[in-house]
Amino acid sequence: MTTTMKKLPAVLALLVACLQAPVYAKGTDASQLDGRLNPMGGERAANADGSIPAWSGGLKPGSVTAASNGDYADPFVAQKPLMVISAANAGQYQDLLTPGQQAMLKRFPSYQLNVYPSERTAHMPAAVTAATRANVAAVSLAESGYGLVGYQDGIPFPLPTEPLEVMWNHLARYVGHSVQREMASATVESNGSSTLVTYQQSVHWRSAISDLPEQENALYYSVIRALSPSRVAGEITMVHEPLNQVQEPRSAWQYIPGQRRVRRAPTVAYDTSARYSYGQLTSDGVGGFNGAPDRYDWKLLGKEERLIPYNSYKLASKSLKYADILKANSIDPQLVRYEKHRVWVVEATLKPGNRHVYGKRRFYIDEDTWQIASAEMYDSRGELWRMYENYPMQLADIEVPFPAMDATYDLISARYTTNFMTNEYPQKMVFNALAKKEDYSPAALRRYGK
Template sequence: MKKHMNTWLALGLASIVATAAAQAPNLKSGTLTPMGAERAGNKDGTIPAWDGKAVDTKPGADNKRPDPYASEKPLLSINAASAAQHADKLTDGTRALLAKWPGMRIDVYPSHRSAVFSPAIYDAVAANAARAKLANGGLTVEGAYGGIPFPAPKNGHEALWNHMLSYRGQLTTFIADKYVMTAGGDRVLTNRQRTNLAYPYYDPKGKPDGFSGEWARARLDVTEPPANAGQALMTIDYVDNYSKPKDGWQYVPGQRRVRKSPSLVYDTPDASAAGLANFDDVNLFIGAQDRYEVKLLGKKEMYIPYNNNGLFRKPVNAVIGKGTLNPDAVRWELHRVWVLEATLANGKRNVAAKRRLYLDEDTWQAVLADTWDAQGKLWKTGQAFTLLAGDEPSASTLSYTWYDLLSGGWVYAAAINETGGVSYQDYDAKQLSKFTSSALASGGVR
């Protein structure tokens, strides 16, 4: 594996240098897409060229978006017996899952580069290419607004900021479930929550000058199970991880008060995930980067979960299988991804001593992740599933899983299978009144 990683690094760095030198003229009409991905397909024709055409996914009466590729059949299936033949396109964690669970399988479908965004976002990305920069050792983004900041990243922190600041809507609302599964096959609904997300960074009326530095606010109101109903969380994320990694508040009905909660960051275990995922595991990684040195290993063709509208439309009984998600429910495709490796910085602490993240080139969002513990053992592997909303247009990861490869337990989070679809609204600064500590208290159940 080390030999493969060194090859990725050498090829990747050469590609990065060449891309960075040509990024400005290429973003609109050259070799790169407006988001900095390669326009062309691959040599084998198994990855198509990006054509910039949005796919029709108008929601139905249930507010769920259809699966535009529902009629397609898998091109191939990969299981434990055939994994070695495809090892160069599988992550360490994916191969470990295939080896651990006999029923685990990857069904690979035709690839579709369906991720399309609005012209306003493309314009912002082009502007960011000329004005965005990092400060404080990569922990602070300056000069960026309204789009990913570094369409041709030169280092790991730039690419990781692209993931963090990728487009997930302006005001996004959905109700989601969290399920915890034991190694023995038991399933528990630990949390149902109303999720409201606001992204000031994508306010179309805003500009880099005068931007508050808050890139996201999240409010989570728990409605089930009854023992936890009424609990609420609120967080604020910033583009300056150097001076302000994250703010968080928590409302607990029994205490009838809102408390500032600095524990909603880093590797604090998420109680509703039974310790299988931490707060910085949301979307495979979220929060401050100050615990890690981040390297950009380059770009690689990999099999990744993609275009999973069909997954979200299935009932949860058809989705959760023995040891993993039901392979019949998950669509995998071949795509190019940026590979990042984050290792603990000197003097820093996190239970994840090393992380490897795989960012889809068309959305810049992490779709796969592997985590190693302090003893160097491959510990957890994560998968994130992309919701295609061509009607917006957007494409972004929503539900995600984390598998504990040592204990066999796993969590399926942000699941909308039983709760409806996702609502996207235009940004309205007045809506931020819902994202305050006082609003958290008034909305809680006593």
Template structure:
């Protein structure tokens, strides 16, 4: 299927270094809430009805949900796949599959894509939708696309002009104000052997989404921070890391700290970024592969290719809240019995390495969900232009708090034949939405207190 160019002619794709530009005109922004949803998705369904019209998201928990529980039942548990894609019919559906999905279908007869009816479950709080309308005409891209100006809490660019704006929408995606979970990360090697990489307690906060916040973000304001304390396996127990990202990474670059029990001190860790191999995945991913993509945008030129209908993991409650990790980590690929795929419209962004910049990936393709702006999948290519790795985020909407979540994510290394899946929180009681940690708890010094064997 050819890419459908949904970019609006009235929008000017301009992003010159050190010059700020408004996103779209008031006339273009008026489409929000009419032909477009409040976050810029197409409100209408597709031609054959396989993607339904947007109706505001899933606003009522299923009857099986117990109020206050951190384990969220699948509201669509009774549905059956309407299409099953395997190696035999993969070519017929190739236009709707990522390169990584197609490669897995070709390699492994046991891999399949179970396509279920599409449900547009994602809905955001009204305050954020109101701010998004203001952002459409008020938020500006700056520093050659590497920073933002005048962004209110909400989607910064609901009608994006270019790839940088689309990627900023992913970076500032709404997933609640603060979350906490205990999770496992597993590595499965080419022989099919699964090894526990880490068990950890993680706190994630999106400071711009403080409910009391009403002012635009300043250059030094943090939009993301996370703190992880590892409790297992024994060789990593006691380690801890802290990472924080600011709205303007040129003026306030990513800062990272690490605590190692053997050294008994907290130290700056500037390498927790870009293509530094992530030890938690045994090197099968980089630090900026987490959540499909994270960190600064300065090493790539991002091109917005348009929209496309694709099969992506969606409403993956069965996987995210599954209580037995051994059932998930099957040889060669995640257990297809647990993964729900749906047809959704995604924004496609192509990233090419800038001249003079360094990264192990020469090109990356990202697929951003139109309803949440979460990156649901990616394809990564090596220096020779060969498909190298591919990742997926498993989105499940937390209907009790009106926030999507994709902390369960994974990556396939197609060269080594291994994969890593992280954010497995079902065995540990699910996902919690919490009050943010105190200023003292977010200090680097606090890592030494959490890093206890």
């Protein structure tokens, strides 16, 4: 029997599965983005008591100054907290606190939430909001929701009706068409001691790859090179993230200096440990959630008003050293600003027969930026294990909502992991540069390693 004949049954099975895979219905009235909703899909109006203000355009270019090294002035530096929530008074605010926040307050006496007036600062470029509007008619979910059809740029589903539409809004959220930066991650022990790793990172989304064919199964390409400590310096990881996560799984390659060769890295996905996180962060937990959603059943729980980190200019300050941020049990609570915002709530339950260290996950997704603001991760017994928080800010000069950093807290071990810190990086991040496909090829990775 020929190789082609041997493969034919598998090909036919895949074809039948694709034909049977549902394409979900979605909202179709794009005019809502001119009225009830803002251009990104968030509710334009204030909430009932005005504690969440109406969206009035966000922070536009010129509204916040940025130094040449990328240090952004805090436009809310004069504001004082409306309240401080600690373990002593948490019961008064149960309706605004996520289960993860409640668990953190109970577990760690030093953890608290400094709550400030809500400021809806999110703003995106006109080209991105125009693409978002066009997506209402152009983009669909396919492959049981595990891929996108017709997507090029912008927010895929500004009028979501399905849980995976909300999750794909996060997966394809606008954080600039590309970014090049140096950053740091840290794993912090229960006593406050930490292990720091620094990197150079380059990420280009499909809209920033100049020669990418329109039908290419690509969401973004990424290269990360470790700079320190010396035992990992020079290690490079390259990732090709697909639009259709089932049709084609994530591709990854690694260059190890000691071996002086490029090899495939097939395990940079799902619940494998994110590199240099020492088991504290899963690969699909970076950024709150990333990668293929096919191992879970998904449920959209609706919208809620919650306290989430927001406008984290103080935390991003270049005047801070990493040691100023990284404290025992959590990052320094005095540096974190919380605000009340509306969030989409999506729950993921592990499918029978599938493997993952998290049996259930719950995500709280900001309505204006589509970034996961907070998440809870449960073990196979249903016990709350870890809590994730993202600390965003609006880079007004380039119209980009972007994380100052994030953190994943382990409620059992009292360890935590952070990502994306740039406080000690003396240069400004570079956004929206173009690349070519060959810049993210295995051959290019070999050149980067020399």
